[in-house]
Amino acid sequence: MQYLISVLDDESDESTADAADGSGDVDAFNERLRADGYLVFVAGLDSPATAAVVDNRGDAAIFTDGPYVESKEYLGGLWIVEAPDLDVALKLAAEASRVCNRKLEVRPFVDE
Amino acid sequence: MSDVRETITRVHHEEWARVVASLTKRFGDLDVAEEAAAEAFATAVERWPDVGVPPNPGAWLTTTANRKAIDRLRRENKRDDKHKEAQMSYDDPPEPLGVIDDERLRLIFTCCHPALSMETRVALTLRMVGGLTVPEIARAFLVQETAMGQRITRAKAKIKAARIPYRVPDTEDLPRRVSGVLTVLFIVFNEGYLATGPDTDPVRHELTSEAIRLTRLIRALMPDDGEVAGLLALMLLTEARRTARVSASGELVSLDEQDRGSWDAAMVAEGHRLVRERLAAGVAPGRYQILAAINAVHTSARDVRDTDWSQVVALYGQLVRVDPSPIVELNRAIAVAELDGPEVALATVDRLSEKLDGYHAFHATRADLLRRMGQSQQARAAYDKAIELAGNTAETAYLTRRRDQLAGPSKPS
Numbered sequence: 001m002q003y004l005i006s007v008l009d010d011e012s013d014e015s016t017a018d019a020a021d022g023s024g025d026v027d028a029f030n031e032r033l034r035a036d037g038y039l040v041f042v043a044g045l046d047s048p049a050t051a052a053v054v055d056n057r058g059d060a061a062i063f064t065d066g067p068y069v070e071s072k073e074y075l076g077g078l079w080i081v082e083a084p085d086l087d088v089a090l091k092l093a094a095e096a097s098r099v100c101n102r103k104l105e106v107r108p109f110v111d112e
Numbered sequence: 113m114s115d116v117r118e119t120i121t122r123v124h125h126e127e128w129a130r131v132v133a134s135l136t137k138r139f140g141d142l143d144v145a146e147e148a149a150a151e152a153f154a155t156a157v158e159r160w161p162d163v164g165v166p167p168n169p170g171a172w173l174t175t176t177a178n179r180k181a182i183d184r185l186r187r188e189n190k191r192d193d194k195h196k197e198a199q200m201s202y203d204d205p206p207e208p209l210g211v212i213d214d215e216r217l218r219l220i221f222t223c224c225h226p227a228l229s230m231e232t233r234v235a236l237t238l239r240m241v242g243g244l245t246v247p248e249i250a251r252a253f254l255v256q257e258t259a260m261g262q263r264i265t266r267a268k269a270k271i272k273a274a275r276i277p278y279r280v281p282d283t284e285d286l287p288r289r290v291s292g293v294l295t296v297l298f299i300v301f302n303e304g305y306l307a308t309g310p311d312t313d314p315v316r317h318e319l320t321s322e323a324i325r326l327t328r329l330i331r332a333l334m335p336d337d338g339e340v341a342g343l344l345a346l347m348l349l350t351e352a353r354r355t356a357r358v359s360a361s362g363e364l365v366s367l368d369e370q371d372r373g374s375w376d377a378a379m380v381a382e383g384h385r386l387v388r389e390r391l392a393a394g395v396a397p398g399r400y401q402i403l404a405a406i407n408a409v410h411t412s413a414r415d416v417r418d419t420d421w422s423q424v425v426a427l428y429g430q431l432v433r434v435d436p437s438p439i440v441e442l443n444r445a446i447a448v449a450e451l452d453g454p455e456v457a458l459a460t461v462d463r464l465s466e467k468l469d470g471y472h473a474f475h476a477t478r479a480d481l482l483r484r485m486g487q488s489q490q491a492r493a494a495y496d497k498a499i500e501l502a503g504n505t506a507e508t509a510y511l512t513r514r515r516d517q518l519a520g521p522s523k524p525s
Contacts (some may be wrong), residue, residue, distance in 0.1 A: 085276070108274045
């Protein structure tokens with residue numbers, strides 16, 4: 001079962017100003033995830049200001065500058081983990097929250 | 113006839129959670145387990161009056177429910193090939209008792225999982241573990257039946273989709289998760305003990321007794337957990353005073369005015385026994401054990417004047433250290449008033465005004481202290497505020513009488 005762990009960044013929260021990715025703690029944690037067979041994917045995202053919005057539902061594709069939603073909270077990065085059940089995923093996310101100093105959301109992928 | 117009906121009610125109480133738990137384990141699906149258990153009980157209601165109660169009703173129900181579940185899965189398997197035939201034999205040997213008990217515990221932890229909202233945990237626990245029907249739960253929480261049905265259906269879907277596990281948490285997580293389960297049971301109990309809304313009976317025995325029954329079950333499954341024992345003792349010592357708490361005219365009767373002779377002596381004795389057991393354990397008590405001890409002091413006094421208030425104040429002091437919430441401070445102040453007088457208590461209470469201004473008991477406490485100090489006018493204003501905020505009909509009636517007893521400016525006519 002795969003779970004998406006979303007990193008919730010908050011631009012108004014000064015306490016989380018230090019970079020999430022690239023810090024030694026996060027690297028070591030990712031290494032451990034990989035070694036234990038949980039890690040599917042991990043990446044940090046650039047700031048929402050770098051986003052573009054695409055809509056090709058009509059006659060022609062329309063490209064506009066992003067982000068899609070202006071909000072103080074935004075997606076800062078993500079993990080995808082493979083875990084046998086939610087409790088294991090939550091435990092991994094609890095460690096992840098500590099090492100990246102952010103609030104996280106854990107959500108299952110649709111299980112096909 | 114009525115004998116069979118009584119037997120079915122009793123068996124339902126005793127066996128429901130066991131049947132749901134064993135089916136959940138076998139089929140890995142709460143929805144299948146719940147539906148099959150309900151069908152098995154419906155079959156019992158239909159057949160037992162004619163053919164008699166089987167010698168082992170629990171085994172009969174489990175077997176019947178297993179068949180119902182397999183029939184359902186067979187029907188669904190024509191569309192969906194997920195469930196293996198291997199799971200589907202009719203004649204598994206019955207599991208030894210210990211294992212089944214353990215499964216009920218798993219069921220409780222699944223229903224009280226922190227990834228579910230608190231109101232969902234309460235509803236799901238009452239349905240899956242308590243065996244209450246959806247309409248019963250909807251009535252208990254004044255929610256539309258369809259809305260309550262959806263809440264439970266969504267919860268089951270979430271448990272399945274997110275794979276909320278069906279197991280007892282690790283030792284490391286256990287204390288926190290047990291405390292989550294106890295919170296759910298305490299919510300059920302409190303809603304029965306002092307209903308929040310004006311549209312139900314002020315005291316709802318069906319909820320308090322259900323909470324006690326489920327807490328007893330957890331106590332049987334986790335006999336060494338101090339807080340489980342503490343919560344059971346607290347519920348028993350509170351429930352023991354149930355009939356004394358509301359007068360014939362439907363008014364709440366405060367502790368000092370209650371007819372202590374009508375307290376349930378057996379429940380008081382059992383509660384006291386549990387409190388003594390925890391004291392003897394010599395482990396630092398948690399919130400529920402301290403609350404139980406406070407209630408043990410109250411229920412030890414044959415007359416309110418015999419109450420050991422210094423003991424009560426000391427216990428509240430202990431509780432403040434474990435749970436420094438303004439509501440605990442408020443209750444401590446009420447005990448302080450008995451020991452040091454209303455003036456001392458009022459000083460503490462007034463410091464809580466910012467945090468508790470929207471809480472009826474805060475204003476009711478102030479009103480009572482001001483009344484005892486002879487400050488009628490201020491007391492009246494505080495009673496008005498408390499009446500405005502209180503939802504429970506019996507409590508409103510009590511507060512209104514107390515207010516109207518105050519000598520004061522003549523009523524506006």
